[in-house]
Amino acid sequence: MDLAIVFRADHTKNQTAEGRLVTSLCEDVYAIAGVQLRTIRERLTRRSEALVQAVGVIFKNLYEKQISARDRFCTDLETCCAASNDFVRMSEKCEEIVGEIQDECNLSPEATVTLEEQSAVLLGLYFSDGVHAAQKTHLYCFEPIEEAVAGEIFNEEWQEHLTNNELALTLVRTLDDFMEDLETFLDEVMVQKCVEAQVASSVNFYIRCLLTKSAEHNSSRNSYFSNNERAISRMKGDVAVIRDYFETIADESMPTLTRTIDKEFALLDTIIELLSIAAGVSRSDAHDFILVLQKRVRNASITRLVVGDLYHLMKPQDEHSLYELIDGMEAEMLAMTDEKALDTQDRNAVPGLRADEVMATHCANSERKRPAGPGNLDRAEAALRRMSVWGGGKASGE
Numbered sequence: 001m002d003l004a005i006v007f008r009a010d011h012t013k014n015q016t017a018e019g020r021l022v023t024s025l026c027e028d029v030y031a032i033a034g035v036q037l038r039t040i041r042e043r044l045t046r047r048s049e050a051l052v053q054a055v056g057v058i059f060k061n062l063y064e065k066q067i068s069a070r071d072r073f074c075t076d077l078e079t080c081c082a083a084s085n086d087f088v089r090m091s092e093k094c095e096e097i098v099g100e101i102q103d104e105c106n107l108s109p110e111a112t113v114t115l116e117e118q119s120a121v122l123l124g125l126y127f128s129d130g131v132h133a134a135q136k137t138h139l140y141c142f143e144p145i146e147e148a149v150a151g152e153i154f155n156e157e158w159q160e161h162l163t164n165n166e167l168a169l170t171l172v173r174t175l176d177d178f179m180e181d182l183e184t185f186l187d188e189v190m191v192q193k194c195v196e197a198q199v200a201s202s203v204n205f206y207i208r209c210l211l212t213k214s215a216e217h218n219s220s221r222n223s224y225f226s227n228n229e230r231a232i233s234r235m236k237g238d239v240a241v242i243r244d245y246f247e248t249i250a251d252e253s254m255p256t257l258t259r260t261i262d263k264e265f266a267l268l269d270t271i272i273e274l275l276s277i278a279a280g281v282s283r284s285d286a287h288d289f290i291l292v293l294q295k296r297v298r299n300a301s302i303t304r305l306v307v308g309d310l311y312h313l314m315k316p317q318d319e320h321s322l323y324e325l326i327d328g329m330e331a332e333m334l335a336m337t338d339e340k341a342l343d344t345q346d347r348n349a350v351p352g353l354r355a356d357e358v359m360a361t362h363c364a365n366s367e368r369k370r371p372a373g374p375g376n377l378d379r380a381e382a383a384l385r386r387m388s389v390w391g392g393g394k395a396s397g398e
Contacts, residue, residue, distance in 0.1 A: 002032065003029065003032055003033070003061060004065060006028045006029055007025075007029070007065050007066075007068070008069070009028070011025045012024045013078075013079075013082055019185065020081075020085050020184075020186070020187060021078055021081045021082040021085060021185045021186075022082055022085050022086055022089065023073075023082050023083075023086055025073070025083075025086045026086050026090045026093060029062070029065075030090070030093045030097075033058055033062060033097075034097075036058050037058060037097065040054045040055065040058075041101075041104075041105070049108075049111055051105065051107075051111075052107065052111045052115050052118075055101065055115060055118065056114070056115075056118040059094075059118050059121070059122045062094075062122055063121060063122050066090075066122075066125055066126070066129065067125070070087075070129050070132070073086070074132075074133050074136050076140055077137050077140035077141070077178070077181070080133045080134065080136045080137045080140070081133075081134070081182065081185035082185075083129075083130075083133040084130045084131075084133035084134040084186060084187065084190050085130075085185075085186065085187050087126045087127075087129045087130035088126070088127075088130045088187045088189065088190065090126050091123050091126035091127060091130070094119055094122055094123055094126065095119070098115060098116070098119045101115065102115070128348050130187075130189075131190065131193045131348075134186055134190035134191075134193045134194045134197075135193055135194060135197035135350045135353065136197075136350055137182065137194055137197070138194070138197040138198050138200075138201040138350070138352065138353070139351065141174070141175060141178045141198065141201075142201055142205060142352075144174055145170070145171050145174050145175075145205065148167075148170055148174070149167050149170055149171055149205075149209075150205075150212075152167055153167045153206075153209050153238075154209060154210065154213045154224075154225075156226065158234065159225060159226060159227065159231055159234060160226070162234070165234070165238050165240075165241045167238070168237070168238035168239075168242050169241055171202065171205075171242060172241060172242055172245035175198055175202070176245070179195075179249075192254050192256070192257060195249060195257060196257065197353055198246075199246050199257070199260050199261055199264050199265075200260070200264050200353045200355070201352055202246075202264075203264045203265060203267060203268045203355065204352060204353070204355055204358045206239070206242070206268060207267075207268065207271055207355065207358060207359070208358050208362060210271065210275075210313070211306065211309055211310075211359070211362040211366075212362070213313060214309040214310065214312050214313045214366075214368070215309070215362070215365075215366040215367065215368045217312060217316070217368075219316060220316050220317065220319075221316060222316070223279070223313065223314050223315060223316070224312075224313045224314070225313070225314070228279035228280070228281060228314055228315075229279065229281050231279075232272065232275060232276050232279060232281050235272050235275070236272060239265065239268055239269070239272065243261065243265050246261050264355075267293075267296055267355055270289055270292045270293050270296070271293070271310065273289050274286065274289050274290070274293065274307060274310050274311075275313065275314050278310060278313070278314035278315045278318065278322075279314040279315060280315070286307075286325065287325065287329060290303065290307055290325075290326060290333075291329070291336070293306070294333045295336050296356070297355070297356045297359060298336060298337055298338040298356065299337060299338070299356065300330070300333040300334055300336075300337050302356065302359055302360050302363055303326075304333075305363045305370065306362075307322065307326065308322060308323060308370055308371075309362075309366070309368070309370075312368070312370075319370075319371055320371055323371065
């Protein structure tokens with residue numbers, strides 16, 4: 001049996017005594033690799049440079065098969081956890097093999113360096129794939145949240161009667177329910193990576209729900225909300241509930257999570273401040289916060305459309321003048337533009353965790369007729385085509 005067949009096979013899923021989910025993938029892969037390594041070590045002298053080169057060929061083959069097969073192992077929450085643990089165990093197995101070769105073979109310093117460099121590439125791949133699989137669990141954690149919250153948040157009931165931010169509480173309680181499973185199923189090294197993904201996903205979920213309401217809002221004169229000031233207050237309450245949940249986790253067990261919380265929620269704070277400016281609730285300068293948003297999105301066309309959609313929610317009659325303001329900021333915004341920012345071809349990009357991708361996908365799928373002018377829409381279309389999401393397409397993970 002070769003490695004390609006092993007990677008394509010279905011592997012038995014088990015649970016360790018600690019509750020970690022694993023499959024036989026690690027054992028199956030390294031059973032084949034072990035036979036190959038033993039054969040090489042039996043046939044080549046222990047000082048042979050050819051030994052290290054042959055080991056490098058095996059590591060390269062493992063690398064290539066891992067690259068081509070990773071995604072097939074992550075199809076739901078439990079398989080993501082098992083895959084993450086398997087990749088961590090494969091990393092440990094690789095380190096063990098390298099240690100054995102170094103202990104048992106009289107390698108030259110140059111051969112030792114070569115062996116370590118070869119293994120480092122494979123170890124790096126295993127770690128990044130373990131993180132990817134752990135973070136991909138956010139997609140499955142948010143499925144029930146999508147069902148329970150997305151259709152209800154920002155509606156009249158939310159504005160008038162949900163005074164205790166009940167929908168935000170539903171979100172965090174659902175994540176908390178999943179957390180117990182994740183802490184059991186996942187290697188502890190990966191649990192924080194998983195929570196970091198949930199922070200970004202929570203922020204992106206809230207922004208996406210806001211922008212969806214803008215796309216559904218048909219009036220060019222009236223706010224989507226019956227009371228803008230109350231709506232802003234309710235949003236700030238929602239954000240406080242969600243942020244407090246993650247900050248509590250950081251205080252209790254993950255102090256370095258604070259950096260991720262600050263970064264992701266700064267974006268949501270910027271969005272709400274732009275809504276507040278549009279509603280007349282804040283006296284801040286829209287110019288300043290448009291640039292703050294552009295610094296994060298790094299694409300002037302997407303920033304323009306998103307800010308227009310935020311104004312359309314709160315004060316649609318000011319949308320034309322907003323675009324005039326943004327036209328006057330073109331040089332400043334272009335200075336912050338990165339033409340490669342919307343490239344989503346990075347293999348390690350976890351679906352749904354990039355705010356710019358979420359915003360770009362919204363702009364691509366929205367059927368609202370924006371008074372942005374054909375030239376601006378053309379530029380937005382060109383930016384979005386680089387992501388392959390224009391024309392009603394869906395971003396990865398949707």
